[in-house]
Amino acid sequence: GATMIAASARAASPAPTAPPADNSWSNSLGAPVDARPYGQPSKYESSVVRRYIPWLSPTRLADASFTPLQDQPGIITSNGLFFERYHSGVPTVDPKEFRLMVSGRVKKPLLLTLDQIMRYPSVSRIHFIECPANGATEWPAAQLNSLQLTHGMIGCAEWTGVLLKTILDEAGIHPDSRWVLPTGSDGAHMDRSLPMVKCLDDCILAWGQNGEALRPEQGYPLRLVVPGWQGNVNVKWLRQLQVGREPWITREETSEYSELLGDGKSLGFTWVMDAKSVITFPCPEKPLTQGPGFYEIRGLAWSGRGKVKYVDVSLDGGVNFQRAKLDNPILDKCMTRFTLPYWWDGKPALIQSRVTDDTGYVQPTIVQKHKFWGHDPVYENNSIQTWQILASGEVNNVQLS
Amino acid sequence: GATMIAASARAASPAPTAPPADNSWSNSLGAPVDARPYGQPSKYESSVVRRYIPWLSPTRLADASFTPLQDQPGIITSNGLFFERYHSGVPTVDPKEFRLMVSGRVKKPLLLTLDQIMRYPSVSRIHFIECPANGATEWPAAQLNSLQLTHGMIGCAEWTGVLLKTILDEAGIHPDSRWVLPTGSDGAHMDRSLPMVKCLDDCILAWGQNGEALRPEQGYPLRLVVPGWQGNVNVKWLRQLQVGREPWITREETSEYSELLGDGKSLGFTWVMDAKSVITFPCPEKPLTQGPGFYEIRGLAWSGRGKVKYVDVSLDGGVNFQRAKLDNPILDKCMTRFTLPYWWDGKPALIQSRVTDDTGYVQPTIVQKHKFWGHDPVYENNSIQTWQILASGEVNNVQLS
Amino acid sequence: GDTSSAPASDAATSSVPPGHAGDHNSVKYYKGIVPAKDLKVWREEGTGNGKLAHYKPATKVDYYKIGTTPTPAQIAGWTIAVPPSGENLPAGSGTAAKGEAIYSTNCAMCHGGFGEGKNNYPQLVGGIGSLGTPSPEKTVGSYWPYATTVWDYINRAMPFYAPHTLKPDEVYSLTAYILNMNGITKSSWVADAKSVPLVKMPNRNSFNWKDPRPVTHNSACMKNCVSPSSIKITSNAATMNLTPRLTGPVDHMKNGK
Amino acid sequence: GDTSSAPASDAATSSVPPGHAGDHNSVKYYKGIVPAKDLKVWREEGTGNGKLAHYKPATKVDYYKIGTTPTPAQIAGWTIAVPPSGENLPAGSGTAAKGEAIYSTNCAMCHGGFGEGKNNYPQLVGGIGSLGTPSPEKTVGSYWPYATTVWDYINRAMPFYAPHTLKPDEVYSLTAYILNMNGITKSSWVADAKSVPLVKMPNRNSFNWKDPRPVTHNSACMKNCVSPSSIKITSNAATMNLTPRLTGPVDHMKNGK
Numbered sequence A, B: 001g002a003t004m005i006a007a008s009a010r011a012a013s014p015a016p017t018a019p020p021a022d023n024s025w026s027n028s029l030g031a032p033v034d035a036r037p038y039g040q041p042s043k044y045e046s047s048v049v050r051r052y053i054p055w056l057s058p059t060r061l062a063d064a065s066f067t068p069l070q071d072q073p074g075i076i077t078s079n080g081l082f083f084e085r086y087h088s089g090v091p092t093v094d095p096k097e098f099r100l101m102v103s104g105r106v107k108k109p110l111l112l113t114l115d116q117i118m119r120y121p122s123v124s125r126i127h128f129i130e131c132p133a134n135g136a137t138e139w140p141a142a143q144l145n146s147l148q149l150t151h152g153m154i155g156c157a158e159w160t161g162v163l164l165k166t167i168l169d170e171a172g173i174h175p176d177s178r179w180v181l182p183t184g185s186d187g188a189h190m191d192r193s194l195p196m197v198k199c200l201d202d203c204i205l206a207w208g209q210n211g212e213a214l215r216p217e218q219g220y221p222l223r224l225v226v227p228g229w230q231g232n233v234n235v236k237w238l239r240q241l242q243v244g245r246e247p248w249i250t251r252e253e254t255s256e257y258s259e260l261l262g263d264g265k266s267l268g269f270t271w272v273m274d275a276k277s278v279i280t281f282p283c284p285e286k287p288l289t290q291g292p293g294f295y296e297i298r299g300l301a302w303s304g305r306g307k308v309k310y311v312d313v314s315l316d317g318g319v320n321f322q323r324a325k326l327d328n329p330i331l332d333k334c335m336t337r338f339t340l341p342y343w344w345d346g347k348p349a350l351i352q353s354r355v356t357d358d359t360g361y362v363q364p365t366i367v368q369k370h371k372f373w374g375h376d377p378v379y380e381n382n383s384i385q386t387w388q389i390l391a392s393g394e395v396n397n398v399q400l401s
Numbered sequence C, D: 001g002d003t004s005s006a007p008a009s010d011a012a013t014s015s016v017p018p019g020h021a022g023d024h025n026s027v028k029y030y031k032g033i034v035p036a037k038d039l040k041v042w043r044e045e046g047t048g049n050g051k052l053a054h055y056k057p058a059t060k061v062d063y064y065k066i067g068t069t070p071t072p073a074q075i076a077g078w079t080i081a082v083p084p085s086g087e088n089l090p091a092g093s094g095t096a097a098k099g100e101a102i103y104s105t106n107c108a109m110c111h112g113g114f115g116e117g118k119n120n121y122p123q124l125v126g127g128i129g130s131l132g133t134p135s136p137e138k139t140v141g142s143y144w145p146y147a148t149t150v151w152d153y154i155n156r157a158m159p160f161y162a163p164h165t166l167k168p169d170e171v172y173s174l175t176a177y178i179l180n181m182n183g184i185t186k187s188s189w190v191a192d193a194k195s196v197p198l199v200k201m202p203n204r205n206s207f208n209w210k211d212p213r214p215v216t217h218n219s220a221c222m223k224n225c226v227s228p229s230s231i232k233i234t235s236n237a238a239t240m241n242l243t244p245r246l247t248g249p250v251d252h253m254k255n256g257k
């Protein structure tokens, strides 16, 4: 009867045809709980790393590495994979020697140890940080055939720390204390002038990142988080907050991080990161390898001005769009994940995503961007990305007329 | 004049009195962007690791390690610090050899590779996973003087994957397909019977964890996430989903993970993790080291039944409570962070937190728990934690009458 | 009594014998094996008391057309779980005598020569009748409600260092040996697909599979909730000397407890 | 013209000389240095056009009573930023001649003997007049709006391998040398706390500090947004040969472009 059929199947073929019922790791013991007090990814994930563009910068010490967004499943960026950008390398800061000075136009200057900073009332919030040079190589033309290298100068994390407002209230500002200059203790002594109005809004002096202390590349032990504003103003390895009446017009807000437009004029202080989105699957690194059929288009969207409201996806190079599904939570100045079902017919296609944020701003095309910004302002490339899907399933980075 | 005063101060004392304006790392270069393609925490954080209770289990291969909640700043648990619990060690699963079988009482059995699973419609959600044995040592009495070891068998992460419902709809269930048995491919072949009603609700077959592939200790490459339910049913290193009419009454749902009450009767299938909260600062590992004055009480709360509604904090051993501030986002079956300002007068105190979830359930005291559950049911210890603050600022784990 | 093996007549109440195989387990095979109240709970819990009666799948079966169909041989090979009905138990048999030899070579070093446990490894024998006492001893014999779980767990997870490598006859024999050491089956008892489900384990009737919670009630009182004078510290972990060192490298407590 | 140093009379317009020190910079010291329109924008942006006029702090000053008060010496030591007013410039001075010697030892290996840049390290000289052309060259000379930034940046960040180790006289001299190489100051020019803020950099008037966005408008069109025939691929990264290898160990492209 039925008993004998199943039983004899098992008895007769203890290792059924490929794949076998048991893998080698099913018949042996794995690693014990004391093997890795601090855990690491699987060895099979060793290709999932930050990468850089070797020809971009004169030295790896004033350079950037990129988050592998093609392997980021959700809105949180792994601390190990969070993009890097700095101007004199990652300093090794001893938290015991760390001091933060609050000085300038304040009523009571402060000198604080890390332990002292951690005593103030705190908040924990999930925000993205994006370098304004994210996509810089793509201003003149589609140049890098990679999601990671065209969009990976962004990361999203839960940041925990003290509101900058709390410390400014504590030090006491004058009515003419209009600007704050955070300075880093790295070799670059990185500094950026920030308007008081933003400093009193949602900026965080953060010591925590995704469940642990801030990572060295992210400013250990203390960084400024300026939600929605360009990465470089989120000053790392903080040493000082100087309050003043006017901005300092530092090298990082003139030579760097300003936009030279086509007419020879420049924009300074373009802090906010405009709304942007990108399809993270499929992409050049993650082609359609399984032939025609069902796939899910997945992507990430964000806005430095607020929340993501819609993401629309085109499968025909921008002729028609469909509204994508957004995953919860949808948070302020935070990545939002979107998905769209996709029945691929095996034919070439041009796919795009386009975000609308809650200010009503709609992500533009590169052609629209070129009109105002010229062909190489370096920063602020938030244009719609087009991926070309070939009949082979391969995916290329292209730009359209 | 003023010019000369400041200028001469700088000239006369290029290294002002301690601390110096510049640290050694401010006058040199740090590490380049290609130094750590996969980043690691600062060397100064080397004490922040998973730890275990050496006398608890016969072998490190069927044991648990604990999340250092005292160093978790927000609701996300770092992947490197996420607690571990397994019964035959962490297997090293080759994702290419991985197969998931869906079989039993289904209309169309399925055999899926990992690449195939990743094609289905997906979701990404932040949920906690807690071992029901979290706090087991504390049932009879306050035994371990540690937040990590009394509360650290919990972690909270963004999980990305396919809804189990999607795969069950795909395989097609019969009206009498009432139970699902997920099985792991580890040596333990870990399996737990799950009611179909939960499987069709919010369970996720997850491959993503906090921005990267699932970690080996968390089931790489695929685990089941059963939001709000006890950790062990979130089966890891999945190999099979078997659908049946009745539960299988496995060893893990009889010998383990059932509660023997005082009268010799036992509870089986107590899957949901009841609401719980704990103060993470101060705690035994993080005493009040800076004398009387302002500190912020911080903690985490969660409920397997829904959202956290309130957290109340007592500074006097449970006589009076104050409502704590909750940090956004407040998500379903997810950790919620709470804070309360605390002016410590330097005197001994007994501090507690007590969560109420959106079902109206209020976290009980250990005395209340003992009444129904007996004095050592091993699991389900969600009682209110009391920390005793000494005049020295030291913090002890105590239980109250 | 509770510690004797179940009468053979239990098996006769269903037309298909326990140890049947197929793609499902079924309520009719549980007659005489699972207490009726438990079976009722299991059926109710699965669908949330009928909540799924009107469940509509989001898509048709095989809507996405991804993956392959496993062969019957693959399904048979992968499907190892044995529920109380005994479904899926393979052909083969074993006795306590054969089990003893296998046990002493493969199991005794951890679980002890008489199943008494060693070096904190689980005790497999004893404790019957102890569960309601202040010192309950949970073992296979005293605690486990179904003998099928013994077969299933040894088959899937033991011996610890080489799980799921025993042959069916060996698992039957070990099951017989452990049950016999516990005084549940006689030494002459033959374990096979028919007999194992019929063993009546001593603790079969003591599980409540229906979650009774909430059973513990607190209120969100804010002021004067208890009298300050009633608060006494009943235990303090600082005095226990059980805590490993919590800074520096992981403490294995080799030099202390 | 634009490339000459500013007339000395500019400095006479304020009663406190540039290069003053104190706890603040102030609008009156900017007269003749910062274009009035820019100054206005700076003031407006800081408070969000007066949005902070009614700002009420959540707590009183020093409410939490945490931390210490830095000494004046500490504040002076930590405060290195020099704004366009020249506030916080230290005593000392330097000339192009002295700067040349320092530069050739400490800077030329990266920035080139004439500031022309080397191995992709920044070019410091040239490009004046090129900004509006199709091949703009952004350098200290052509692009930077304030000479104080030159002083400040060399002082804080250079030489690259030993940042913030130069003495004030050295920084003044290097500033003089780089400005002179750019033809902005004469070789006889002496750089000091008074003179540096008064240098009129060629690109001073070309920055718009007020964010004009949104400047690029798209609409959330859903159907027939563009004509299918108008869609042409204008560039394709797959044909560029600029992309490093994206799997395996990090590609340093040593054998490629």
Ligand code: HEC
Pocket: B058, B059, B062, B087, B251, B255, B256, C103, C106, C107, C108, C109, C110, C111, C121, C122, C123, C124, C138, C139, C140, C150, C153, C154, C158, C159, C160, C161, C174
């Ligand atoms: C190297 C040590 C070791 C050997 C050898 C070993 N076991 Fe075990 N056994 C364990 C451990 C450890 C556990 C508990 C695993 C866990 O925590 O999930 C266990 C659990 C069990 C249990 C369940 C006990 C309970 O109360 O839940 C049974 C039954 C069992 N073993 C039988 C056997 C048999 C039969 C053999 C020989 C074929 C065997 N074991 C060989 C270590 C061993």
Ligand code: HEC
Pocket: A058, A059, A062, A087, A251, A255, A256, D103, D106, D107, D108, D109, D110, D111, D121, D122, D123, D124, D138, D139, D140, D150, D153, D154, D158, D159, D160, D161, D174
């Ligand atoms: C070892 C190489 C190196 C040396 C030596 C060096 N620099 Fe630099 N310099 C750099 C790099 C790299 C940058 C760009 C840093 C960045 O990206 O933030 C730079 C930037 C600059 C800039 C800003 C250029 C711009 O357009 O933004 C100035 C000015 C400068 N250096 C001056 C000097 C002076 C003066 C010295 C000597 C005292 C010096 N440098 C020595 C590598 C060097």
Ligand SMILES: [Ca+2]
Pocket: A255, A256
């Ligand atoms: Ca530059």
Ligand SMILES: [Ca+2]
Pocket: A132, A230, A257, A258, A259, A269, A270, A271, A379, A380
């Ligand atoms: Ca900008």
Ligand SMILES: [Ca+2]
Pocket: B255, B256
């Ligand atoms: Ca046990």
Ligand SMILES: [Ca+2]
Pocket: B132, B230, B257, B258, B259, B269, B270, B271, B379, B380
């Ligand atoms: Ca339970």
Ligand SMILES: [Ca+2]
Pocket: A006, A010, C075, C076, C077, C078, C079, C080, C088
């Ligand atoms: Ca089978």
Ligand SMILES: [Ca+2]
Pocket: B006, B010, D075, D076, D077, D078, D079, D080, D088
């Ligand atoms: Ca100074």
Ligand SMILES: [Co+2]
Pocket: A021, A022, A026, A027, B189, C163, C164
């Ligand atoms: Co197996």
Ligand SMILES: [Co+2]
Pocket: A189, B021, B022, B026, B027, D163, D164
């Ligand atoms: Co310095």
